[in-house]
Amino acid sequence: MTKAHYIKLILILGSLTALGPFSIDMYLPGFAQIATDLNTTVASVAMTLSSYFIGISAGQLLYGPLLDRYGRKKPLFIGMLVYIAASLGCVFVRDIDTFIGLRFIQAVGSCAATVASVSMVRDLFPVKDIPKVFSLLMLVVGLSPMLAPTVGGYVTDWYGWHMVFVILMFIGIIIMLAAQFGLPNSYEPDTSISLKPKPILKNFANVLKEPQFYTYAFTGAIAFSGLFTYVAASPIIFMDIYKVDPKMYGWIFAFMSLSFILSSQLNSILLKWYRSEQLIYGALLTQSIIAVVFLVLAINNMLGLYETIGMLFLFLACLGISNPNTAGLTLAPFSNNAGSASALMGAIQLGLGALASFAVGVFVTASIYPMVVIMATSTIVALIVLLIGKRNIIIKH
Template identity: 80%
Template structure:
């Protein structure tokens, strides 16, 4: 493969990967404006984030079999068309219920891009290059939550929140054209794959029965739902409770992403000395201590804007270390069912994330304590699940140096 072609593929796959994070993070600075325009509360607007997570969670399970059955480009084309139309719908929406529903449809569409990009990395690159390609794509995914809310903050302040969805629609159109013109047909449709519910469910169940899968998938997903509650609560916390403007909020959010990205890069260095299990254990212990301290401080009203940013920064750093390791150990036993295992892991993670962000919409109004309480509960639960689940793992499939898996939002 020529360098030029290699770069072109990485750029297109990277833009497919970035569509999801951009759709999640770019409209966050507009929460108070959307609430005003649609005559509702910021907490109700946060429900549109939960419905988006539910959509991606369901979409993960839906597109796996479709991409294997019909090849990569047809389902991708249809998914992106759905995304483009739903984004356009969000521009003209007049009430909160339609907005929440359209965000769900938008997520189902964007999910095609996320799942297809992962599948196509496996199709297009030699096995030895896959970890390298994934880490390049992760950089794109990592930069998205830094760029998206910052750009969103400026767009919202200068042109209003409707403009954000117009920009997302045009991104969808560009990505649709690039992927149809620039990506090869990397996979022959496999007509032997059944789309009947029974074989699909049987396949998912066989994955779920593996103790190493359920231990690390649930530990990772429960711990990670702390990130989703932070994302959902952040517009309320920073713009409503601490009264920062949309532009400043965008910058705070970008700064927080540094913590998550930095620690997941640090993780690769630490793995030379420690095993994945040790890293998960250490990260969860630290995360438990930090979240309990965070909760005590917020109950005693000792947190201003800067203290809150500091505590969240350390909390997210622990997640950046545990997440790649739980993902790697979840996927390690599956040479054959990797697609189903990956889709199921994604669905569990996003499903629990949707629940956490839904709880935020219900409880977080004029104090940050409910958000911190949700984060503390999920962290301690994850730690308990890890220690109970470990007892059921008879023979562990370890990660070799070659399988440097990094998966995340």
């Protein structure tokens, strides 16, 4: 594989992976404007985030078997068409319930891109290179929360929030065309894979029985729910509690994303000296300590705007190291049914993300304290799951 071809693959796969985060982050600065336009509350608008997470979680399970049965490109193309149509629908919504429903459909479409990109990483690269490839994808993905809310803040300010969904629709069209014409057929369709519910469930059950899968999938997903908690709570924390304007919120969000980007690139370097298992343990232990300190500061009312930004920056940096490694180790045992494995991994991660964002919508209203409690709890539970699950794993190096 030439360097130019390698870079092209990373850019297209990264764009597919980034579509979901972009669709989540770009409309966040418009929450107050959307609430006013649709005669509802910011907390109700936050439910469109929960419905997106539910859609992207459920959709993962739908696309996993389809990608193994029909190859990668056909289900990806159909999913992208669904995403484009739903994005267009969001431009014309007049009430919050329709908006919540369309965001669910948009998510079901976008997760074709997520599952296909993860499956294709497993198809196209050797197992030992997968954590490094995921770190490079994190660089592309990390640019989305830097760019999306900042661009979204200005677009919302100048043209209104509807224009955000027009832009998302065009991004969907560009990514769909890039994937169709720029990616190889990385996997031959497997006609032996049944699409009846019983064999699909049996296939998922077989994946779930693998100790390496369930240990690292759940460790990664529970830890990563801290990021979903932050994303869902951030409009309320920064714009409602700390009273920053939408444009400043976009810049704060972009700054936070730097921690995720820089640490995921640091992970690529650390992999030269340390194994993925060591990096996951170190990152989670550090994250637990940061979360406990964060909680103590919150309980004692010692958090202003800058202290909150600093603690969140450190917390998110740990995820940039643990996430590529948990993803790589989760998928490593699977070659034949990587589509189902990546779908199940994504469904677990985003299902827990939906729960976290729902908890934010219910509890985070006038205080930062509930957000910090959720983040600290998820981190410590992830560390416990890792320590218990590791006893059952035999990893071949």
